[in-house]
Amino acid sequence: xxxTTPRFGLPFILPGQAQKELFHNEALILIDLAVQPAVEGPxxxxxxxxxxxxxxxxxAAGATGDWAGRDDEIALWTxxxxxxxxxxxxxxxxxxxxxxxxxxxxxxxxGGELACSGILVDGLKVVGERQPAVASPSGGTIIDxxxxxxxxxxxxxxxxxxxIA
Numbered sequence: 720x721x722x723t724t725p726r727f728g729l730p731f732i733l734p735g736q737a738q739k740e741l742f743h744n745e746a747l748i749l750i751d752l753a754v755q756p757a758v759e760g761p762x763x764x765x766x767x768x769x770x771x772x773x774x775x776x777x778x779a780a781g782a783t784g785d786w787a788g789r790d791d792e793i794a795l796w797t798x799x800x801x802x803x804x805x806x807x808x809x810x811x812x813x814x815x816x817x818x819x820x821x822x823x824x825x826x827x828x829x830g831g832e833l834a835c836s837g838i839l840v841d842g843l844k845v846v847g848e849r850q851p852a853v854a855s856p857s858g859g860t861i862i863d864x865x866x867x868x869x870x871x872x873x874x875x876x877x878x879x880x881x882x883i884a
Contacts, residue, residue, distance in 0.1 A: 752795045752804045760816035770796035852884040
């Protein structure tokens, strides 16, 4: 039997183990870190000088100090020092500084973007897959410059939002 859980490395309490409460408490700290993590900001390359208990950060690649060798892990400051949790693909963390989600894709953290196949509002799909380009107005026998400018502005807005090619 393994000593830790396969996903988050939480320590098991084993038969005949002394001081079981230490292993149980360590598991609780890591669960506290793993469940709905909220980090102070984007990935950082060095520990903050005066963290408060319960604050979390994502460790950037090439970090220094106590975070060296912990690339992409979530670091939690506790009264007993740093605890680290390696993320799994699909793990989310809330970036409190920017108010956006961060997602670990298996190779690194990305932020501020959500991948989905559509957006529903009150059960109605308001944004779906990207549509093909719409041709800009040109030519014709009757020229209405105001209408063409309005249509061109709508097409530009749809393109800038990525809704059409």
